[in-house]
Amino acid sequence: QRFRFCGDLDCPDWVLAEISTLAKISSVKLKLICAQVLRDLLGEAIEYDKILKLTSDAKLESGDVKATIAVLGFILSSAAKHNVDSESLSSELQQLGLPKEHASVLCRSYEEKQSPLQDRLRACSLRLSQLGSVRWRVDYTLSSSELQEVNEPVVHLTFNVRDREGEKMTAVPVTLSADKFWVLLAGEEAAGTSVGWIC
């Protein structure tokens, strides 16, 4: 059977297996655990001790606690990835065997944080290199060892590029004559209009 939150594919076996573990936790505690998992997905620190305290009533073993966090993380991020609305998510989770209360609690938490989650996933997508900033300076050359009167403007640009691994910023300095600079600018304008044509 195909599920939208799994990207129109079958639900993975391990998710099916852990749905029954989720049902053991009360729906109130599930909401708080969801909040913690969402914090982790949004890049903030997860408070594992709080989760341990919340799951202690259901008498889950440590393996089960980790499985619960993993399955909640999968459901929430996969639903955000495939842009599933919270009602469809709720009905699909109930089809998998999650009790109605638990499904509605999970989906309400999902709905609140759907946009920030999608923004965060978009920011984490693969990027090869990224332009950080551009600095510029225009000089005017008066004279040189080759020619006494030069009188030409010169543009200095420094592109700060973040490399592939996203760790270091490299500075790429470029020096252009005025004519070359106009060519560069014309190319960029053309690219800009092409982008405008799509959007």
Next chain:
Amino acid sequence: MLLVLSAEHRAHLGCLPRAGDAAVGELGRLALEQLRRGAAPRACEAAARKLNIGIDTIQHGVEGLVYLLTESSKLMISEIDFQDSIHVLGFSDELNKSLLQLYLDNRKEIRSILGELAPRLPSYHSLEWRLDVQLASRSLRQQIKPAVTMKLHLNQNEDQTAQVLQTDPATLLHLIQQLEQALGEMKMNHCRRIVRNMK
């Protein structure tokens, strides 16, 4: 299968009967620590002071024991063969028995350590991917050219490397088809026969 101990090896182990039973236990412990974590000269110094034996003798004794244990574990020799191999050293029965016990107790652990020493190729860690469509370039406007960009993260001996690859969808489908064919080979009779015989 008997172990052949060289003259130098026998000389190193020759210090054991002189050291006494407590010393043998201590040297055995040092040998195992050396196998697990590498040489520890300070631990050898401490043992030398405690047992009132020269540090060189201690180090030779530990190294001799390490070599004896690794060779025996590597070849997985039986108890009788081990006893016969160390019989040539002319030790007392008690010493022989403690050496045998040391070998039997730690054989499995030593084999797992030796197993990790084999050279390893880079192995898969994770794959990030991205689907792009090229709409225009400086030379040609209004195109539609899809491309899949992938970043393959590999693990080699705790080093993480990343390889960036780019392909068009047709090549990617061909690649997937080739990999599925490779997996399909496992189900052929030839592979099945070999796998059955290995179990």
